[in-house]
Amino acid sequence: MxxxxxxxxxxxxxxxxxxxxxxxxxxxxxxxxxxxxxxxxxxxxxxxxxxxxxxxxxxxxxxxxxxxxxxxxxxxxxxEDAPTRIARALRTAGAADAVVEEFDASTGALRLRREGGGCGGTADATRQRIADALACHAPEVTGVDLRQAAPAPPLLQIGTRPPEPVPAGAAPDGRTAAP
Missing domain, CATH: 1.10.10 (Arc Repressor Mutant, subunit A)
Known part of the structure; x- marks a missing residue:
């Protein structure tokens, strides 16, 4: 129990x-x-x-x-102090990638940011595991706001294209040479 x-x-x-x-x-x-x-x-x-x-x-x-x-x-x-017990609870819940953004000891509000992706169902299950672990390890936490970190923007490659082969009989700039 x-x-x-x-x-x-x-x-x-x-x-x-x-x-x-x-x-x-x-x-x-x-x-x-x-x-x-x-x-x-x-x-x-x-x-x-x-x-x-x-x-x-x-x-x-x-x-x-x-x-x-x-x-x-x-x-x-x-x-252990509250921040150490919160970190222990996150490890216990399998959410070691969750980063504590803020803990307000006066209200018990904990704001977490979770790195990495995951579907909504996974986020809900993770939130419940975190809440259960906090209830034992850090009961002074009365509310958890778990946010997913924004995905990293895609990498854009800036550079030139590899040169295309010049067809036979064409000028080096790619135009056809006059006969």
Missing amino acids: SAEETARRVEAVLDRLAAHDDPDVPAAAEELVRDLMEFYGTGLGRLLTLVSTADGTPPPALLDDACVAGLLVLHGLHP
Whole structure:
């Protein structure tokens, strides 16, 4: 189950509890979620410390795993900054050729330019793969604008034509010589 799907399910349960007649029920549910989050966050932090190398760097396999990365981000434990996690998400989604043009941290808007061509169906599938990877690796990205780069203009060859063979009996400029 992805971090995004889990968040939706927890939110749905909390919404159902909020509709309960007893106002203490939703408050208790939210307190339970906060306590569990704190407990799991503390445990993840300790685990991260135990598996990290001497310089404090976690193994790359942990940061590449979408579920683990999502948990680390959720608990504020991910060692990478947002631009690094965005780049990791693009690699994970198979869109390493996408170039980040702008990321607005205040709104969560990410504008990408994708080099190379592709049909509309491919662009839609790529956009979805990118959105899925970002949901785990960089959930602060709330919107993605993926643009295809303009195709390169065709190359124009500037030069002279190869000389055409001069017919027999013709002058060197190609005119027929007078008899």
